[in-house]
Amino acid sequence: MRARRPGSHGWSWRRWLLHGTLLLAVAIFVLPVYMMVVTALKEPAAIELSTAWQLPPTWNWESFGQAWTAFLPKLKNSLVLTFAATACSALLGSLNGYAFAKWPFPGSRLVFALILFGMFIPYQAILIPLFGFIKAIGLYGSIWGLVLVHTVYGLPITTLIFRNYYVEIPDALMEASELEGAGFFAIYRHVVFPLSLPAFVVVIIWQFTQIWNEFLFAVTLSNPDSQPITVALAQLAGGEAVRWNLPMAGALLAALPTLLVYVLGGRWFVRGLLAGSVKG
Amino acid sequence: MTTRKRASQRTSFLVVLPSLLLVGIFVYGFIGRTIYTSLTDWGQDPAQALALSPVTRFVGLDNYRQLFTGLIDGRFRQDLVSTVFFTLFFLAGCLGAGLLLAILIDHKPRGEGIFRSVYLFPFALSFVVTGTIWRWLLQPSGGLNRLPPLIGLPAGEFTWLTSRQQVWRFDWNSLPVILAVLCGLGLALLAARDLRGGRRRRRGVASAGGAVAVLAWAVLWGRSWSPLPFPELHGFNLAFIGIVVASVWQMAGYTMALYLAGLSGIPEELREAAMVEGASGWQLYTRVILPLLAPITLSAMIVLGHISLKIFDLVFAMAGPDNAYTDVPALLMYVTTFRGNQFAKGAAIGTILLLLVALIVVPYLRSQLRREVDR
Numbered sequence: 001m002r003a004r005r006p007g008s009h010g011w012s013w014r015r016w017l018l019h020g021t022l023l024l025a026v027a028i029f030v031l032p033v034y035m036m037v038v039t040a041l042k043e044p045a046a047i048e049l050s051t052a053w054q055l056p057p058t059w060n061w062e063s064f065g066q067a068w069t070a071f072l073p074k075l076k077n078s079l080v081l082t083f084a085a086t087a088c089s090a091l092l093g094s095l096n097g098y099a100f101a102k103w104p105f106p107g108s109r110l111v112f113a114l115i116l117f118g119m120f121i122p123y124q125a126i127l128i129p130l131f132g133f134i135k136a137i138g139l140y141g142s143i144w145g146l147v148l149v150h151t152v153y154g155l156p157i158t159t160l161i162f163r164n165y166y167v168e169i170p171d172a173l174m175e176a177s178e179l180e181g182a183g184f185f186a187i188y189r190h191v192v193f194p195l196s197l198p199a200f201v202v203v204i205i206w207q208f209t210q211i212w213n214e215f216l217f218a219v220t221l222s223n224p225d226s227q228p229i230t231v232a233l234a235q236l237a238g239g240e241a242v243r244w245n246l247p248m249a250g251a252l253l254a255a256l257p258t259l260l261v262y263v264l265g266g267r268w269f270v271r272g273l274l275a276g277s278v279k280g
Numbered sequence: 281m282t283t284r285k286r287a288s289q290r291t292s293f294l295v296v297l298p299s300l301l302l303v304g305i306f307v308y309g310f311i312g313r314t315i316y317t318s319l320t321d322w323g324q325d326p327a328q329a330l331a332l333s334p335v336t337r338f339v340g341l342d343n344y345r346q347l348f349t350g351l352i353d354g355r356f357r358q359d360l361v362s363t364v365f366f367t368l369f370f371l372a373g374c375l376g377a378g379l380l381l382a383i384l385i386d387h388k389p390r391g392e393g394i395f396r397s398v399y400l401f402p403f404a405l406s407f408v409v410t411g412t413i414w415r416w417l418l419q420p421s422g423g424l425n426r427l428p429p430l431i432g433l434p435a436g437e438f439t440w441l442t443s444r445q446q447v448w449r450f451d452w453n454s455l456p457v458i459l460a461v462l463c464g465l466g467l468a469l470l471a472a473r474d475l476r477g478g479r480r481r482r483r484g485v486a487s488a489g490g491a492v493a494v495l496a497w498a499v500l501w502g503r504s505w506s507p508l509p510f511p512e513l514h515g516f517n518l519a520f521i522g523i524v525v526a527s528v529w530q531m532a533g534y535t536m537a538l539y540l541a542g543l544s545g546i547p548e549e550l551r552e553a554a555m556v557e558g559a560s561g562w563q564l565y566t567r568v569i570l571p572l573l574a575p576i577t578l579s580a581m582i583v584l585g586h587i588s589l590k591i592f593d594l595v596f597a598m599a600g601p602d603n604a605y606t607d608v609p610a611l612l613m614y615v616t617t618f619r620g621n622q623f624a625k626g627a628a629i630g631t632i633l634l635l636l637v638a639l640i641v642v643p644y645l646r647s648q649l650r651r652e653v654d655r
Contacts (some may be wrong), residue, residue, distance in 0.1 A: 018387055022395050025381060029398050032529065034412045035423070039416065049422030053430060095295050103292030111300055113645070118307040122590045122643045124613040125634035126310035128317055128627050131618075133310075152306045157297050183284065184291035213406030215593035220618065230408040234597050237412040244416050251412045255405050262404035266397055269404065273534065274541050 040064065040248040042106035047244050060245070069263035073225075074232040075253070078212055081143050081228055085150035086207040092151070092204060093158025097199075098188055100159070101166035102174065112163070123216055134221055149221065150211045157210075160274045162222050163274035165199035166192065198268070205265045206272030209258045229254045311634065317627035318343055329621040336624070343628035349507040356629065357452055359609045361514040363582030365448075366524065366608065367588040373528035374584050375577065378535025383565065385536070386543050396540070400533035407530065411597025414526035415441070418598075441598065444605060449515035453506035460498035467491035519605040527594055531587070535580050542576035543569070582644045586637050609633055 010021075039047060040063050100112050101104075123130075130149065131140075139145030169192065177187050182195040218228045233254050237247035262269055320336040328334040347356045381399055385392055402410065417423035418440040425436035450458070468491040474484030547568060554568045592610040599606040601615055609629055617626030 001415060018384060019389055022384055022389055025377050026398050032417055035417055036413050049419055050426060052422045052426055062632040092299055096299050099295045103289050105289045105293045111296060115299060115303050120304050121307060122584055122610065122637050123503040124610050124630040125314050128623055128629060129310040129313035152302045155303060184288040209404055215408050230406050233412060234408050237415060237597060238600050251409045253407045258404045261554060262401060272536055273537055
């Protein structure tokens with residue numbers, strides 16, 4: 001079945017059925033996006049449940065302008081948070097992964113497992129002490145509190161991805177520098193780090209998406225000034241008597257950065273996804 | 281081992297140490313702190329709840345007793361039931377849709393890469409974005425219900441998200457018996473498998489004994505013990521259908537990606553051998569490929585299962601934090617703690633969530649790490 005390519009005589013009914021089913025699935029996946037865009041482009045007065053699927057009678061770009069003005073500070077918060085926490089957790093993860101993969105010390109397997117477990121805990125189980133801790137060190141309501149939190153809870157996955165990547169680097173590559181007397185950091189800088197680009201791309205894409213999209217820490221540890229976009233969006237959409245063009249425009253704005261990353265880096269995105277699950 | 285090598289090993293440990301300390305505090309320390317908090321009465325006295333250094337008393341397992349058998353915590357019990365139902369449907373939906381899409385794409389359609397990208401894109405979205413869109417799509421007299429009129433049918437009348445109806449109701453007091461019967465049947469199955477194989481006789485006999493004991497308890501004494509002094513009905517809230525639909529929309533592509541990774545690992549020769557043996561396309565999948573995908577299904581179930589137990593943002597965005605008909609423990613923990621200032625009770629709910637997640641994740645992690653060692 002798999003090897004049989006459609007011949008020049010046209011397609012069998014099976015191939016029509018296959019493509020028909022796949023296209024139907026595409027429709028299911030795309031319809032919500034269509035609805036989001038169409039609703040965002042409507043005048044508030046033109047939004048009615050009965051005509052929700054129809055194209056807007058007049059194109060109203062105003063919603064995006066309004067959403068942009070309202071969300072700009074939140075977008076900035078999200079950007080600062082995402083960039084800082086992604087960079088920190090990627091760097092630390094790279095060093096950890098290198099240590100675990102290339103310089104295992106007595107008990108390193110247990111330490112690795114202990115760090116890894118942090119990936120799976122429901123954060124509700126640490127939320128109350130975390131809230132108290134962030135408050136106590138004066139970072140409640142500051143974006144830097146969230147940076148710290150995302151860096152720490154990002155460590156398990158970044159360490160895991162880097163470790164699995166570095167294990168594949170042949171030891172022979174390191175031995176030459178080792179004979180020349182290079183130690184832990186010299187080998188990292190001259191041999192391992194230059195080879196790390198693919199792993200960094202995977203980790204950065206993964207962390208960027210996760211942190212940008214995160215909501216529980218954001219809603220617990222931020223105040224209106226330091227709110228990331230997800231919190232602002234949830235508040236806007238959750239209000240009473242919503243005019244739906246605004247939340248839809250806001251949802252689109254909140255989704256664009258991660259969608260962009262997905263479109264540009266799809267291959268690496270999938271690799272991060274597999275690293276976070278199949279290998280567990 | 282050379283001294284230099286040993287020095288590098290020491291450096292290696294020192295490099296990992298800060299991360300170990302951070303995770304030690306932020307994961308294990310905080311979990312311990314949460315468990316301790318759950319054993320106090322922090323929050324019961326409103327005057328002390330928000331004090332800088334609140335005076336709390338140690339009350340043992342009282343918070344847990346209240347959650348499972350207390351008068352006022354019926355909402356928590358319904359949330360537990362809801363989470364179990366949600367997890368079942370979410371898993372079935374994602375695994376079914378993901379496997380179907382993966383098998384279709386495995387047939388090498390034209391534009392394979394485009395199909396794959398389209399199915400996976402919702403996974404890149406925030407649950408809050410998904411929730412916002414689907415909240416609008418599932419408006420009772422709009423959205424999905426207005427799709428049939430587009431092809432000339434009458435409008436739908438599903439109340440996906442706003443239904444107040446509950447089905448498959450059962451009394452909370454019969455839960456111990458239900459659990460015991462399920463547990464007993466599971467043990468009996470295990471025993472049957474072990475004894476038939478003949479290799480693990482002792483484990484088989486032990487399981488059989490356990491099954492008999494548990495079932496006997498359920499039949500003889502189970503009914504005489506009821507956690508609540510009154511009947512309390514719980515069941516599946518139909519309002520969760522909307523949340524299941526939205527979450528499957530978001531995660532089906534992810535499951536597909538997992539299955540596709542598994543499919544690409546199946547050697548071409550194996551498929552060809554099966555075809556030479558005369559297997560039909562259907563048999564190729566049911567006899568050869570699906571059994572080989574079993575480990576993927578297991579990983580997917582673990583990952584999806586722990587996502588579904590933790591689900592919070594999607595429900596928050598779709599139905600709001602105070603909607604009893606779509607409530608889940610993860611959300612109740614947040615509301616109890618940060619809206620109601622019932623810190624101890626929130627901590628108890630958080631601990632229960634942790635136990636539930638650990639129940640599925642720890643055995644899996646152990647087997648994965650053991651496999652790593654074997655390699």
